[in-house]
Amino acid sequence: MIDYLIVGAGLYGAVFAHEAAKAGKKVLVIDKRPNIAGNVYTEDVEGIHVHKYGAHIFHTNNTKVWNYITKFATFNRFTNSPVANYKGELYSLPFNMYTFNKMWSVITPDEAKAKIESQKKDYIVAKLAERGLSEGDEFIPENLEEQAISLIGTDIYEKLIKGYTEKQWGRPCTELPAFIIKRLPVRLTFDNNYFNALYQGIPVGGYTKMVANMLDGIEVKLNTDYFSDRDYFNSIAEKIIYTGPIDAYFDFKLGTLEYRSVRFENEVLDIPNFQGNAAVNYTDRETPWTRIIEHKWFEFGKGENGNDLPKTVISREFSSEWKPGDEPYYPVNDEKNGKLYNKYKELAASEKNVIFGGRLGEYKYYDMDAVIASALDMCDKVLN
Secondary structure, eight states: OEEEEEEOOSHHHHHHHHHHHHTTOOEEEEOSSSSSSGGGOEEEETTEEEETTSOOOEEESOHHHHHHHTTTOOBOOOOOOOEEEETTEEEESSBOHHHHHHHHOOOSHHHHHHHHHHHHHHHHHHHHHHTTOOTTSOOOOOSHHHHHHHHHOHHHIIIIIHHHHHHHHTSOGGGSOGGGOSOOOBOSSOOOOSSOOSEEEOBTTOHHHHHHHHTTTSEEEOSOOGGGGHHHHHHHEEEEEEOSOHHHHTTTTTOOOOEEEEEEEEEEESSSOSSSSSEEEEOSSSSSSSEEEEGGGGGTTBOTTSOBOSOEEEEEEEEEEOOBTBOOOEEOOSHHHHHHHHHHHHHHHTOTTEEEOHHHHTTOOOOHHHHHHHHHHHHHHHHO
């Protein structure tokens, strides 16, 4: 008999497994994939650590999480500075003074701010008039488009938000709820750092090596599906840490939760440099992919010995509707799915020997640091 069966060798499962083993518990980790590390898995291609399930840049303001994760890897100084490509026009992301200068030829922060405020005001006044309201009345955005323009104005919205967002979600911005965009990163400085985080970087040697260090000395069985022999796995463990989809655990008996999925087209190119940046977002609606990742730039184009790499690997990302059998990436956190998840959450509460955690187990879009923090909090509750 083991103390904990951990279903899923991603970040949540790896953190819990490490802490449980450290506390003297007997642990078994299983994963239906042929590899550990879940969606942060990186594989070596031409000496480049390729992020197989999409780009992951670690960033956090949580010192406890940073001190914890850096026990398992040394992080480089990578700073996320994506570029937006709108029909061949290149803009800085986040929206900063480089963006505003390219968009409007403004020079000073005051000029940029005035331009944004003018566009916001004109739009809100026109929308209020459409609703039969006066200029002094409160404007409540009814969809994502109205929310975005009320935050950033029409030009930035049309060129840098609208097309990208519609590709991501597979529906017009006018049909998306306003709450998807709560704020937009507007910087009246020349700071190109996308994440306003105290700590950030990429683990030297890749994420797979980092997770392997977390699971060192712990029994792991890959290509092993919990649902293929559920009764057996339940019989060998006192408790189960389940990080798979919560609706799958209950055989979808209340209905299926929705996700957005991502498809990747990967290419190895016999050139040293394709786009000169780790991430370029394609923000027009006509380009079918949302972005191109050039993986070598996460580690400055260098191999493990610090040498320049002669080839490069790129991944084009295509957002798509999720269907059973696809990899679930982003929970569709609208009202309908939120209500369904809450029903599953009630069922989960009755499973006394099962802990549901992680992005799929909690049906929540988690950044990596939040997954780690959540797992550490659970460890504090059940191990100490």
